[in-house]
Amino acid sequence: MLNESTRTSVPGQRAPSDPLVGAGDPRGRTDGLGWVTRAIFADPGVTVTVGDDPGATVRYAVIPSLDNARFLLPLASRRVTAASLLAYNALRPPKVRAGRAAVGALARAGLLGLTKAPVLSVHATEPGNLLAAFLAEKLGEPRLHAAIGIRPPDxxxxxxxxxxxxxxxxxxxxxxxxxxxxxxxxxxxxxTLADLPTGGGFPPAPRLVLHTRWNGREIAVIEPMPRTVRRIRRPGRPRLDAMLAVARRGGPPAPPAPVTALIGTWRQRAAGADPRIHGFIDALDTDLTLELGDWHGDWVPWNMARHRGGLLVWDWENRSAGVPVGFDLAHQAFQTVLSTHGRPAAECAVAVDEALREHGPALGLDAERQRFVADAYLVELWLRTYELSGGGAGWNPKLHPALLDVLATRLPR
Known part of the structure; x- marks a missing residue:
């Protein structure tokens, strides 16, 4: 049996406002463990407590601790617990891979208790009150076990x-x-996954197997990745051929086109937004022509893997059409500096400029078009942030108002 943690005075816990959330229930916490458990164990017929109860409907080990939770491991069996840690471990950075391999070996040997990981015990009045049971029924499986990632509340x-x-x-x-x-x-x-092209160098993606709703949640279940996927080498190197295949949907290049439609779409999306963004959009309203196409929308090394000599690419939720070729290159540069190195938006914008100078010619972009694509990408990124804020997601403090300040230095009015 794993280490039983106290059921009261859990650090980071707030007094819950929901009467269904009792004292000691991790769903009352304000950290990552709190928001994830509120989202996953949302049914009123479910209770969650900190402490190992062998009679619970399901049990999870909290790795590595309550206050630094990163992963909830299902404790259904040694085999399931070990698989939760070891599946796709080849995609992890070396340090993470080593840690997961070590804990996975303990789980396989039945020695996970040596980690002294606390346990969440989940009780459901009906099996269908649990999301994993609901998905098992939808997918025609007798039973499914969910390993749950924990991220900071956002x-x-x-x-x-x-x-x-x-x-x-x-x-x-x-x-x-x-x-x-x-x-x-x-x-x-x-x-998007229901309509991705194949062939022409277009990178394959895991396919959609279920789209459903549950307790006010929108759920997409995507097929498992092949077991042979591996972490990409030289993750900072742009995969330009694959970017172009995405932009062209595996077909031939599109002829240069005016950006009129893009500008018009931006103006519609910016309705009611900070007046500054309208000035920046006006500054980009030009007679310049360039190739327009699709973009993945979150082209970063951690959304792709090596498979059968090519790429497997996932996380297509931000894909859109009618944007300048080069947006995926700009995004990889910006997000790598932002997420991997934690640098401010202004430095991320410089990385975009550098990436486009180095690789833009291979995408058909001369110096003038490289600068347009960089500025246009920053406008697009701010509009995405604005739309998320209007959808109940709040502002991303890394991007707002910082992106507007960056654009003010690049597109003076």
Whole structure:
């Protein structure tokens, strides 16, 4: 039996406002463990307590601790617990991979108690009150076990579940939309995955197996990745051929076109927004022509893997059409500096400029078009942030008002 943690005075816990959330219930916490458990264990017929109760409907080990929770491991069996840690471990950074391998070995040997990880005990009045049971029925499985990732609370984040059967075999990857913004993102990804092209160098993606709703949540279940996927080498190197295949949907290049439609769409999306963004859009209203196409929308190294000599690419929730070729290149540069190195938006914008100078010519972009794509990408990114804020997701403090300040230095009015 794993270490039993106290049921009261849990650090980071607030007095719950929901009468269904009792004292000691992790759903009353304000940290990542709190928001994820509120999203996943939302049914009023479910109670969650901190402490190991062998009679619970399901039990989870909290890795590594309550106050630094990163992962909820299902304790259905040694096989399932170990699989939750070891599946796709080749995609992890070396340090994370080593840690998961070590804990997975303990789980397989029945020695997970040595980690002294606290346990969440979940009781359900009916099996269907639990999301994993609901998804098992929808997918025609007798039973599914959910390994649940924990991220810091953020209105833009979506809880994710890795689903395993009783043998520890991966059966799917579920994304949970829980507010207007994230529900829209889940719907968008479901629609995109149903319509992705094949061939022409277009990178394959895990397919959609279920799109459903549960307790006000929007849910997309995506098929497991092949077991042979591996972490990409040289993650900072842009995969330009694959970017172009996405932009062209696996077809030939499109002829240069005016940006009139893009500008018009931006103006519609910016309705009611900070007046400054309208000035920046006006500054980009030019007679310049360039190739327009699709973009993945979140092209970053951690959304792709090596598979059969090519790329496997996932997380298509931000895909859209009619944007300048080069947006995915700009996004990889910006987000790598922002997320990996924690640098401010102004430095991320410089990284965009540098990436476009180095690789833009291979995408058909001369110096003038490189600058346009960089500025246009920053406008697009701010508009996305604005739309999420209006969908109940709140502002991303890394991007607002910082992106407007950056644009003010680049597009003076």
């Amino acid at each position: 209105p833009h984040h979506k809880p994710t579940l890795q689903l395993f059967d009783d043998h520890g075999r991966p059966r799917g990857y579920a994304k949970i939309g829980w507010n207007d913004g994230t529900r829209a993102m889940v719907r968008a990804e479901a629609a």
